[in-house]
Amino acid sequence: MLRSWDDFGVSIFSKMTEEANRVNAINLxxxxxxFDGPAEIIDEAVVALRSGCNQYAPSRGFRDLRVAxxxxxxxxxxxxxxxxxxxxxxxxxxxxxFCAVLAFCQxxxxxxxFEPFYDIYPGFALAAGASFQTVRLHxxxxxxxxxxxxxxxxxRTRVLLLNxxxxxxxxxxxxxxxxxxxxLAIKHDLVIIxxxxxxxxxxxxFQHLSIAQLPGMKERTIVISSASKTFxxxxxxxxxxxxxxxxxxxxxTIHEHIVFCSASPLQKTLTKAYQxxxxxxxxxxxxxxxxxxxxxxxxxxxxxQCASPQGSYFIVADxxxxxxxxxxxxxxxxxxxxxxxxxxxxxxxQDKELMKxxxxxxxxxxxxxxxxxxxxxxxxxxxxx
Ligand code: PMP
Ligand code: GLN
Numbered sequence: 001m002l003r004s005w006d007d008f009g010v011s012i013f014s015k016m017t018e019e020a021n022r023v024n025a026i027n028l029x030x031x032x033x034x035f036d037g038p039a040e041i042i043d044e045a046v047v048a049l050r051s052g053c054n055q056y057a058p059s060r061g062f063r064d065l066r067v068a069x070x071x072x073x074x075x076x077x078x079x080x081x082x083x084x085x086x087x088x089x090x091x092x093x094x095x096x097x098f099c100a101v102l103a104f105c106q107x108x109x110x111x112x113x114f115e116p117f118y119d120i121y122p123g124f125a126l127a128a129g130a131s132f133q134t135v136r137l138h139x140x141x142x143x144x145x146x147x148x149x150x151x152x153x154x155x156r157t158r159v160l161l162l163n164x165x166x167x168x169x170x171x172x173x174x175x176x177x178x179x180x181x182x183x184l185a186i187k188h189d190l191v192i193i194x195x196x197x198x199x200x201x202x203x204x205x206f207q208h209l210s211i212a213q214l215p216g217m218k219e220r221t222i223v224i225s226s227a228s229k230t231f232x233x234x235x236x237x238x239x240x241x242x243x244x245x246x247x248x249x250x251x252x253t254i255h256e257h258i259v260f261c262s263a264s265p266l267q268k269t270l271t272k273a274y275q276x277x278x279x280x281x282x283x284x285x286x287x288x289x290x291x292x293x294x295x296x297x298x299x300x301x302x303x304x305q306c307a308s309p310q311g312s313y314f315i316v317a318d319x320x321x322x323x324x325x326x327x328x329x330x331x332x333x334x335x336x337x338x339x340x341x342x343x344x345x346x347x348x349x350q351d352k353e354l355m356k357x358x359x360x361x362x363x364x365x366x367x368x369x370x371x372x373x374x375x376x377x378x379x380x381x382x383x384x385x
Contacts, residue, residue: 002122002132011119012347019332020341026367026375028295029331029341031167031313033366037233038280041273048265057264059256061089061240065267068274069240076281077199077210079218085245088252091262092237093197093226096251098124099258100222100241101159103250104191105130109158114144116348118167118195130158134350139316139360140307142171146180153188160190162211165198168348168362169316170309172206182214191247192221197239200230200281201288202311212242219244222251229313230284231273232366236266288313288365291372295365298376303383313366316345319359322382326356334361338382340375 002008016029027034036042060066066083073079081087090096097120105111107129113121115134125132135149160181164173173181185192194211202208212221226239241251292308295315299306304317323330327344335341345360346352365372 002126005123005126008123012343013119016331016335016341016343019335023336023339025335025339025341026371026378027341028363028365028367028375029335029343031364031366032234033232034371035232035368037231038273038276041231041233041269044269044272045265048268053265053268055264057089057261057267059261060252061262062264062267062271064271065089065274066240068271072274073223073242077213079210079212079223079242081242082245086248087240087242088248088255089262089267090239090241090251090255091259092228093195093224093239094120094237095255095258095262096224096226096239096241097121097161097193097195098127099251099254100193100224100243101125101128101130101161102254103247104193104222105159108156110154110156111159111161112152112157112190113161114163114166115350116166116168116345117161118163119347121161122350124161131156132350133157137166137169137171139169139358140305140318142166142169144177146184149181150184153184153190157188157190159193160185161193161195163195165196165202165208165309165311167198167312168314168343168345170307170312170314172202172208172310173211175209178209178211178214182211182217185220186216190220192217194221194223196223196225197229198312199225200284201313202285203289203292203309206310208311222247227270227273229366230281231270236263236270238262238266238270291365291367291369294369294372294376295363298372298379299363301383302379302381304379313364315363315365316360317342317363319361322385323359327359327361328356330359331361338378340378 013030020027070083101124105128109130111125222243228234306317342361346355349355
């Protein structure tokens with residue numbers, strides 16, 4: 001149980017990236033592309049910087065960007081949110097999530113999420129003074145028991161934090177699963193915060209569905225996403241939240257107290273990104289499908305067991321046929337000896353000591369084909385060791 005910020009230590013992403021750099025390994029650990037976002041968008045950013053867009057933006061974000069995102073969401077998710085009242089810009093999905101949790105979880109409340117979870121979620125609960133509760137997703141399919149979810153809901157549960165497509169598992173929650181979650185959320189009068197940053201990275205035949213698209217759910221759901229994954233611009237840290245006007249108002253107040261506004265020239269530029277034609281999103285998906293298949297095949301050839309992810313840019317790999325070491329030792333060994341870095345999956349669980357023995361690690365395939373090809377060569381050699 002994490003009771004203070006001192007209990008956290010340095011994030012596993014920083015640790016593994018540092019180690020990969022130290023030993024000159026390929027970094028398939030931290031989730032970020034080793035290629036740039038669309039060239040025309042980057043050129044636009046230079047124009048924005050050169051044309052005086054360098055002072056504070058409105059706290060809620062430039063209107064042009066809010067309108068562009070509202071259209072994008074309407075077109076691609078069939079969801080309608082008013083750009084002035086029901087949509088706001090944040091410094092990445094991270095800040096939007098933080099504001100959402102602070103807005104709706106108070107001291108003594110419970111924040112419920114699925115486990116494995118993106119590693120910063122427990123810190124949100126700590127900041128709000130809420131307790132952090134989880135329901136297990138079971139590998140290799142990462143399914144869950146609806147009874148377990150129902151049993152985890154108590155009179156103190158206030159917020160259910162969802163993440164689909166899921167990091168680290170690559171699970172895309174299905175319509176029946178979301179319907180079961182929605183039914184329980186209505187019964188317990190919960191606020192749902194849904195982290196959908198990988199919404200555009202989903203592999204056929206799977207499809208992304210936001211729980212806000214289900215009947216009766218829009219008014220209790222905060223949908224959060226960002227430009228990080230959709231436009232391969234993780235360093236820009238521009239994200240957004242969609243929710244009913246009362247909810248957005250409270251989040252805007254918190255945002256004003258944290259950063260006031262997000263980077264002006266980047267917001268200005270991203271208006272164009274959210275107006276890119278359908279073709280851009282199709283290409284993103286087909287590019288990542290090929291990258292996923294390339295790494296999956298190499299991992300399997302090397303002796304890992306892995307299911308194909310349904311979405312996100314991560315593969316979870318079971319290495320028990322290769323080593324009996326715990327996942328932290330194995331990830332460090334692979335980084336130092338094979339020169340391919342990955343993340344021990346225990347980082348995404350509460351009981352890290354116990355989960356280290358699951359023999360699971362996570363690889364990121366948001367990399368150039370040449371990076372993945374070199375990684376594949378190195379990973380294939382494992383079968384001969
Ligand atoms: N949620 C999940 C599940 C993520 O994997 C990430 C990736 N960094 C984020 C949120 C943060 O997104 P952003 O870069 O927009 O803050
Ligand atoms: N979301 C990224 C991952 O899962 C990491 C982002 C970060 O390092 N903060 O690897």
